[in-house]
Amino acid sequence: MCAHAAHRAHVALLGSWGRDDILAAWLLACTDTFPDGLPVSVRVVPGALATEDLAFDAAGRVVGSDGEHLWRAVYGGPAELWLPGLAAKGGMDGFDDGDLAVSEPEQGVVWRVSAEGGREPVATGLTWPNGVAVDDAGAVWFTEPAEDRVWVADPVPRVVSEAIRAPNGVAFAPDGRVLVASMYGDHPAWRLDPASGDVEQVGPTLPEVYGDGIAVAADGRVVLVDVEGHQVLALGDDGPDVLYANPARWMAGLARGSGIGGWDADRLYVSDQATHEVLELAW
Numbered sequence: 001m002c003a004h005a006a007h008r009a010h011v012a013l014l015g016s017w018g019r020d021d022i023l024a025a026w027l028l029a030c031t032d033t034f035p036d037g038l039p040v041s042v043r044v045v046p047g048a049l050a051t052e053d054l055a056f057d058a059a060g061r062v063v064g065s066d067g068e069h070l071w072r073a074v075y076g077g078p079a080e081l082w083l084p085g086l087a088a089k090g091g092m093d094g095f096d097d098g099d100l101a102v103s104e105p106e107q108g109v110v111w112r113v114s115a116e117g118g119r120e121p122v123a124t125g126l127t128w129p130n131g132v133a134v135d136d137a138g139a140v141w142f143t144e145p146a147e148d149r150v151w152v153a154d155p156v157p158r159v160v161s162e163a164i165r166a167p168n169g170v171a172f173a174p175d176g177r178v179l180v181a182s183m184y185g186d187h188p189a190w191r192l193d194p195a196s197g198d199v200e201q202v203g204p205t206l207p208e209v210y211g212d213g214i215a216v217a218a219d220g221r222v223v224l225v226d227v228e229g230h231q232v233l234a235l236g237d238d239g240p241d242v243l244y245a246n247p248a249r250w251m252a253g254l255a256r257g258s259g260i261g262g263w264d265a266d267r268l269y270v271s272d273q274a275t276h277e278v279l280e281l282a283w
Contacts, residue, residue, distance in 0.1 A: 040232075040243040040283045048278035049079040050271035052089045053132075053169075053213070053253035057115065058098035060261020062269070064253075065089035066276055070102070070113075075262030083117055091132030091142060091169070094258075101140045103129045110142050110153070123157040131181070133170040135194075141178060143167040150180055150192060161197045164190050169214040169254065173222075181211030181224055189214060189224050189235055203235040213254025218266040225254045225270060232270060232281065244281060250274040 048054075049071045050064025057063055061072040063082070070083040088102035088111065095101065098115045101122060108126040111119045122140050123129070129151075131143035139154035145168055150161040160178075161167075165185035173179055178192040179202070188211030189202040202222050213225040221234040223243065231245035232254070250273040259265035270279040 040281050042244055043280050045269070045278045045280050046076050047078040048073045048075075048269075049276050050253060050278050051273050051276055052271065053091050053103075054255055054269060054271045054278060055092040055094050055100060055102075056255065056258035056260065056263055057094050057100060058096070058260070059115070060258070060263065062263065062278060063092060063100060064271060064276075064278065083113065086111075086113075086119075088113075090128065090130040093132050093134045093140075095134050095138060101132050101134050101142075103132050103142060105129060110140065112140075122153045122155075123151065131168050131170040133172065133178075135172060135178075141170045143170060143180065145183055150178070152194070160194065161192055161199060163197070163199050164192070168212050169225075171214045171216060173216060174220070179214050179216070179222060181214040183210050183212070188226065189222060203237055204239055206240065209233070209240075212252045213270065215254045215256045215268060217256065217268060223254065223268060225251050227252055232268075243283070244270075244279075249279075251279070 048062050051067050054064045061074050063072045068087050070086050071079040072082045073079040088104045090103035090105035092102040100113045103110050105128040109124050110122040110129050112122050113119045127146045129142050133141045139152050141152050143150050145166045148162050149159050150167050152160050164182050166183040167180045168183045169181040171179040180190045182188050186207050187201040187205050188209040190199045192199050209226045210228040211224050212227045215223050217223050224233050230247045232243045233240040234243050251270045252273050253271035255269050257263035257265045257267050268281045
């Protein structure tokens with residue numbers, strides 16, 4: 001099957017197929033093998049499920065929402081219903097003790113959820129909270145895009161910045177600063193000083209990019225999902241590199257692998273809102 005796919009890709013390169021057609025040929029015929037010859041190798045992780053965001057728990061499972069319930073899956077295994085009725089799709093991340101911080105946007109709540117399913121509020125009364133991330137000290141960072149606010153709960157919630165327009169996804173840089181994606185601003189990615197609240201943009205200005213999921217790759221680059229551009233970008237001082245683009249996909253959430261249970265820490269994982277699939281990106 002893989003040899004057949006390689007032949008199809010070779011023929012495609014000599015013909016009129018586009019890059020997405022070549023990728024599709026590989027994925028259909030070699031669903032468990034990364035295709036060669038692309039800037040980034042991409043595959044669908046069998047069984048994993050997520051919509052707008054995804055996270056990894058301490059037991060080596062990926063957690064995601066179908067828009068109404070929370071599901072979790074081991075690497076390569078089927079998704080199992082975990083918390084019915086908890087539509088936590090706006091953002092999520094794991095604590096070291098195995099708990100998860102998750103956003104339930106429609107209810108305006110960020111929850112701390114235990115592995116057994118118990119929950120307690122981290123923050124309430126919010127307008128569509130998003131972009132949840134837990135730092136090394138256990139503080140929960142999240143965004144309120146409609147209010148241009150970046151929050152931290154450590155444990156009392158407080159606003160750290162209102163300087164970023166429509167902040168969305170959150171991650172952490174190696175130097176301790178907070179990385180924040182922006183949906184509708186003049187630039188899609190920012191670094192935020194957690195102590196002062198000062199912000200600076202990551203890379204050159206990119207006014208046409210809708211920033212959502214954000215992460216730091218194993219090679220140190222800041223990587224961003226551009227939802228409306230249907231692409232994943234690596235941001236640099238000289239401009240962005242397109243790691244993966246597919247107009248048929250509505251990519252949103254982004255997370256670096258946990259390194260537990262097959263979720264490779266050298267790879268990035270992206271959620272597709274349209275198909276609820278999880279993509280694995282490697283290079």
